[in-house]
Amino acid sequence: VGREALVQIDRERFEVHAVSRRPLAAAPEGIAWHAIDLLDARETAALVADVAPTHLLHLAWEAGRSDYRTAPRNLDWLAAGVLLARAFREHGGVRAVYAGTCAEYQPASSLYAACKVAVAATVAEYARTAGWQFAWGRIFWPYGPGSASRRLVPYVIERLLVGEVAHCSPGSQQRDFIHVADVASALISLLDSNIEGPVDVGSGEGTPVRSVVEWIANDMQREDLVHFDGPEPPADEPDVGHARSSELRSLGWKCRPLHEGLAQTISWYRERMPV
Amino acid sequence: VGREALVQIDRERFEVHAVSRRPLAAAPEGIAWHAIDLLDARETAALVADVAPTHLLHLAWEAGRSDYRTAPRNLDWLAAGVLLARAFREHGGVRAVYAGTCAEYQPASSLYAACKVAVAATVAEYARTAGWQFAWGRIFWPYGPGSASRRLVPYVIERLLVGEVAHCSPGSQQRDFIHVADVASALISLLDSNIEGPVDVGSGEGTPVRSVVEWIANDMQREDLVHFDGPEPPADEPDVGHARSSELRSLGWKCRPLHEGLAQTISWYRERMPV
Numbered sequence: 001v002g003r004e005a006l007v008q009i010d011r012e013r014f015e016v017h018a019v020s021r022r023p024l025a026a027a028p029e030g031i032a033w034h035a036i037d038l039l040d041a042r043e044t045a046a047l048v049a050d051v052a053p054t055h056l057l058h059l060a061w062e063a064g065r066s067d068y069r070t071a072p073r074n075l076d077w078l079a080a081g082v083l084l085a086r087a088f089r090e091h092g093g094v095r096a097v098y099a100g101t102c103a104e105y106q107p108a109s110s111l112y113a114a115c116k117v118a119v120a121a122t123v124a125e126y127a128r129t130a131g132w133q134f135a136w137g138r139i140f141w142p143y144g145p146g147s148a149s150r151r152l153v154p155y156v157i158e159r160l161l162v163g164e165v166a167h168c169s170p171g172s173q174q175r176d177f178i179h180v181a182d183v184a185s186a187l188i189s190l191l192d193s194n195i196e197g198p199v200d201v202g203s204g205e206g207t208p209v210r211s212v213v214e215w216i217a218n219d220m221q222r223e224d225l226v227h228f229d230g231p232e233p234p235a236d237e238p239d240v241g242h243a244r245s246s247e248l249r250s251l252g253w254k255c256r257p258l259h260e261g262l263a264q265t266i267s268w269y270r271e272r273m274p275v
Numbered sequence: 276v277g278r279e280a281l282v283q284i285d286r287e288r289f290e291v292h293a294v295s296r297r298p299l300a301a302a303p304e305g306i307a308w309h310a311i312d313l314l315d316a317r318e319t320a321a322l323v324a325d326v327a328p329t330h331l332l333h334l335a336w337e338a339g340r341s342d343y344r345t346a347p348r349n350l351d352w353l354a355a356g357v358l359l360a361r362a363f364r365e366h367g368g369v370r371a372v373y374a375g376t377c378a379e380y381q382p383a384s385s386l387y388a389a390c391k392v393a394v395a396a397t398v399a400e401y402a403r404t405a406g407w408q409f410a411w412g413r414i415f416w417p418y419g420p421g422s423a424s425r426r427l428v429p430y431v432i433e434r435l436l437v438g439e440v441a442h443c444s445p446g447s448q449q450r451d452f453i454h455v456a457d458v459a460s461a462l463i464s465l466l467d468s469n470i471e472g473p474v475d476v477g478s479g480e481g482t483p484v485r486s487v488v489e490w491i492a493n494d495m496q497r498e499d500l501v502h503f504d505g506p507e508p509p510a511d512e513p514d515v516g517h518a519r520s521s522e523l524r525s526l527g528w529k530c531r532p533l534h535e536g537l538a539q540t541i542s543w544y545r546e547r548m549p550v
């Protein structure tokens with residue numbers, strides 16, 4: 001999401017400073033890069049003091065590993081998120097957008113969800129009390145270039161590209177899938193708006209997981225390699241329906257059709273395949 | 276509460292290590308004292324690694340100043356509380372009790388309440404996930420020796436001791452007052468139990484604020500100095516009824532009668548008056 005946001009953000013309107021632990025291999029031009037560890041409160045406060053940003057888009061968390069729902073590291077990101085808000089405001093920040101998750105609709109489902117809820121609630125209350133603006137984008141089920149291989153869409157594409165069987169769950173559960181570039185444009189739209197509080201970031205439509213898999217197989221003409229014999233989704237995977245996207249759409253935000261986004265994602269993986 | 280806990284805790288059963296920013300003037304004997312800043316995550320983690328406590332009673336927060344409900348410092352204590360839990364567990368901790376507040380019953384009432392709720396929810400989920408025990412004592416309205424002068428009980432006592440008028444609100448609101456020594460014994464009982472999750476720490480009875488003031492004035496024989504012409508309590512002061520004390524009482528915990536606790540508190544202030 002961060003990579004996409006850097007490509008899309010209007011660098012004429014904003015002086016853009018990006019932060020990550022490691023410098024990005026292919027950073028867009030005209031962006032100031034800062035390689036720091038956001039889990040280090042002192043480093044973070046020093047950078048915020050130095051840059052004194054007016055706007056903040058905070059995406060950092062660790063949700064890539066398979067144990068991300070229960071990892072104690074979620075507590076570190078909770079602490080980092082609230083301390084970042086504190087430093088941001090104290091150095092003149094006026095508006096922040098943080099990345100949340102649809103898992104918050106089931107806050108008791110995991111440590112991940114509980115920590116996200118905690119950041120959302122406390123930073124929103126801080127903003128209200130201290131007179132600055134805060135919005136919180138609850139991201140639904142992102143897919144697209146560069147996502148972790150254990151996720152459904154890249155898993156199926158990668159298996160089919162190498163001619164191996166993809167084992168999928170029966171897939172009757174519905175998910176609101178959203179292309180990572182549409183997540184980025186949604187968060188940028190929010191950053192440039194006056195909307196405060198939690199906002200769903202999703203297409204607004206639920207699609208059965210099975211349909212997504214079948215569509216990928218059909219596009220790649222490898223229906224033979226998809227077996228719906230895999231395990232059911234994890235019991236702690238939140239089942240939260242689809243996003244209410246009207247608030248984002250009121251900002252002029254648009255979301256590509258699922259088929260278009262999947263086709264683009266397949267092309268991206270195909271081009272990166274070792275020959 | 277911390278001072279009382281150090282006096283009461285069984286130093287035969289526990290090897291006691293106490294932590295505060297400044298060493299305590301009159302620390303009970305047989306206690307190892309550590310002067311560190313719990314808001315410094317590195318210092319805190321280093322101390323936890325060094326001591327490797329099995330049990331943890333975490334009371335630190337800043338609720339003494341008049342702006343404590345909205346102070347951004349609440350976010351720092353939120354971060355410190357979750358990072359302390361993380362360090363505690365990683366160095367072998369098995370059971371922790373944290374101090375919460377009855378203000379959590381109105382979590383949207385203040386940044387203070389929101390941050391306390393956030394610690395309670397996330398550390399409880401962490402304990403559940405990682406297999407250790409966590410209890411959370413929601414302290415009602417403590418009074419007793421050493422509390423901040425802006426609070427009702429010490430304010431009235433101090434005014435009457437110097438022969439000046441105490442201006443009080445009409446005082447129809449009911450509060451569950453609990454002596455600070457009973458708060459300490461409740462938290463120690465919890466630490467030594469198997470109870471998990473939130474537990475009310477209060478007497479179990481609500482008393483109109485006006486009655487408390489009248490009782491103090493009567494005991495001090497200065498009814499003439501109490502004027503019920505002060506401002507109403509702050510609109511953001513939570514109005515949460517009284518504690519459900521059955522869980523604590525099931526542990527054998529007892530709470531002194533309000534009149535007895537107030538008389539003891541008056542004596543304490545009287546002895547400390549400049550002659």
